[in-house]
Amino acid sequence: MKKQAWVSVLSILILVLACAGFGQAFEKIKFAVISDPHISLPEQKGITDGYKLGLKTVMLTENAVAEINKIPDLRFVLVAGDLTNDAEPWNIDVLRRILDSLKVPYFVVLGNHDLSLVPHEKKDQPMSLSKYTVAGAFIGRSGGMVPGMTYYAQEVAKDLVLVSFDTSRAQVFVPEANLNDFGGKMDPGQLRWLESVIKKYQKKTVMILTHHSLVPWGEGDKTNHNYWGWFRLDNSDEVRALLKKYGVRLVFSGHRHISTRYQKVDDIYHVVHPALSTYPMRYTVYEMTPQELSWEVKNVPAPAEVWELAKKNFLANKWWRGPEHTETPEGDQKYLEFYEGTEMKGKIAYK
């Protein structure tokens, strides 16, 4: 074959491989993370605007989605759990409608409020669905949840794998806490599944989406103030060790209702996300390469009176205050700083 013919064959081959995306990992992708929408239809008895703005949850989630839909070149949206008030079918229907209006695929993880409420004498409780039914409602056009499962792994971009956990325990009332158990643990079956998945995708970039964090975020989380140890998985050490073993570097969580921040523990970057439904109602927009992650935190657009109400109810709350967040001007300042965070932007070189 003549030299020109070889050059032509080679050119065609290169073109075909390029079109097929052969060997090319994702370069730079943009995605958004929303968390804790806690959708609560206002028609339901007992839904109020307290620390959680129950009556505003639909509006806040719709407004966040409308803003996210304006972002050019967005690839997908992650929803970090506590999708509903307590797994009520009407709230699942509404959230599914709102999320389906996203222009890009979205991927959810279940939170402690997205599973059956175990009835108890003290509380008049509405109907709630099993976590399998909630998960099944989010088997969508983008994949993610699969039938019969409450956790999944999916390649969301070339060589970028999203691994979504199911970390919640049964919603059993705990009298001494005067609360339903909001803690979490990864069961042995899921641990075995996790190991098989992260082993399989070891050469790709793996990002974890989990409702409960794998690290504590404040002093109270460490000392179990108000049962705040339940913000973290009971066996988080075991899960972190597994992630470390297979070189996983990124963990995204919700549940804590504090503004976006990160910490590095054992080479793993843990990033926590604010709630849409509680002060300071925010979401996060990321840009990611196989080496770097940068982000910007945005306020959810809402009328000024909603922001005023959210902050007033936030300051009036006692339970969400840590031991250092005393009801004094100094304590209020620390309380605000912990939940608002200090940075609206961030960047890390994770690999």
Ligand SMILES: [Fe+2]
């Ligand atoms: Fe939550």
Ligand SMILES: [Fe+2]
């Ligand atoms: Fe939660």
